[in-house]
Amino acid sequence: MENPNNRIIATGKLEGELALSHEVMNEPFYTGTLAVRRLSGTIDRLPVTIPGKLMPLVPEDRERLLLVSGQVRSYNKVVDGAGRLMVTLFAQGIQETTENDTLNRVTLTGALCKPPVYRSTPFGREICDMMLAVNRAFGKSDYIPCIAWGRNAQYAARFGVGDHVRLTGRLQSREYQKLTENGDYLIRNAYEVSSFTLEAAEPEAAYAPHPAPAFTVGKTYLN
Secondary structure (H helix, E strand, O other): OOOOOEEEEEEEHHHEEEEEEEEOOOOOEEEEEEEEEOOOOOEEEEEEEEHHHHHHHHOOOOOOEEEEEEEEEEEEEEOOOEEEEEEEEEEEEEEEEEOOOEHHHHEEEEEEEEOEEEEEOOOEEEEEEEEEEOHHHHHHHHEEEEEEEEEHHHHHOOOOOOOOOEEEEEEEEEEEEEEOOOOEEEEEEEEEEEEEEEEEOOOOOOHOOOOOOOOOOOOOOOO
């Protein structure tokens, strides 16, 4: 279903095999990883969810470049006994392409469901963490971690819970280490939207503020 307040379009290559995730009304959904290259050469490895009806469009050759359009969606999953936010690129269209192999563009409009957290990275860069609640059909909402840098970070820090914002950016991935109770480190992956533009948006009845659920999101220090 088209949602102008939540759109993503990205080009990349699928890595490995797709796995059956779940079924809804007898339609299977598959999950995998879409490797999207930045201009810098860094690779964002993004979780992707593909409805069964789109599977005939997925080539067996993993070297084929795909243009995937859809939405940024989230769900809560219990990991190690605690709720954890999981983010995915939910595919609504797939086609092969040979152009713009660094395309990764996200447009979101929603309400802040947590106070923004303004801080500095260990390298002295200004950053602001935001949690954006974006509604979709059937009364559901996606809770999407977003970050802003520099002057955008200063601007984002002025917003409060319930304020509506519109942003454009990219969906990106990063690895981080989590220290366990027994002193071991676990390597985990986190995903967020890094904003390029940010502005206040007019409130809409469909975008009343929602309380954020109980999940854990790692800190971000990604350029």
